[in-house]
Amino acid sequence: MSRMLPDRAPAHTVSWHPSRDLIALGTVLGNVHLLNKRLVLLRSVCVFPDPLCGVSKLAFSRDGSLLACGGLGGSVVVWDWERDTTRSDEVDTRSTVTSLSWHPWRRSMLAVGSLAGDVIIMDFSQRFITQAKYRGKLGYSADVTALSFSPKTAELVVAFNSKGATQIAVLTDLTTVVDRLEEHEDPVNYLCWSPDGTTLATAGSDNVMCLWNFMGAKKTRELKREALREAREARSGIGRRFGCVIR
Structure with missing residues (x-):
């Protein structure tokens, strides 16, 4: 067919x-x-x-x-296909949207990743946007190649790549890393959960697939937060933006 x-x-x-x-x-x-x-x-x-x-x-x-739509130009639009209406909260990363993930139990919350190192949390019910830009250890720009909410814990798993260095971080919020999944040597482009949500499969450019027991022990470590500022926007509600360094 x-x-x-x-x-x-x-x-x-x-x-x-x-x-x-x-x-x-x-x-x-x-x-x-x-x-x-x-x-x-x-x-x-x-x-x-x-x-x-x-x-x-x-x-x-x-x-x-709802259907979230990410663009090659960096914009994000949500289509309510049953009512045939669209909405955009002025999210523009100015770089290709690489990944979209809906929160497992908050219907209106969406995570967005881009090639410019942006991770954005959009909450449509509160018209609230939180945006973080991530960089590598030496200040090099970082690509967000994939991201996904854990269906069990709602932690956000984010795959980064910066100047050939690859890392998968598990975040409880945009500045707190509770675990790192370190095995891949090249960009990780795919994150896929098992049906029961306890195992994460990762694969990418290094021709390696890894399976991770996601319900194991976690390590806690804070990211450095820089240039934190809050801004109010007429159409988007309250916006929060800051820069972080992955270490």
């Missing part, structure tokens, strides 16, 4: 609905198409009108009512 999409543009990302036979597909032209398992096109929306800002990542919320 196959189907040619309406805009005939290369697809960049696909996401399955968590409980229904629906598939979302994002293209390089900034369009998102919703299809059923018979590949019947149900709905389409242009989330990024700029022709240079295609869709890089898609992620359904836990209940499947």
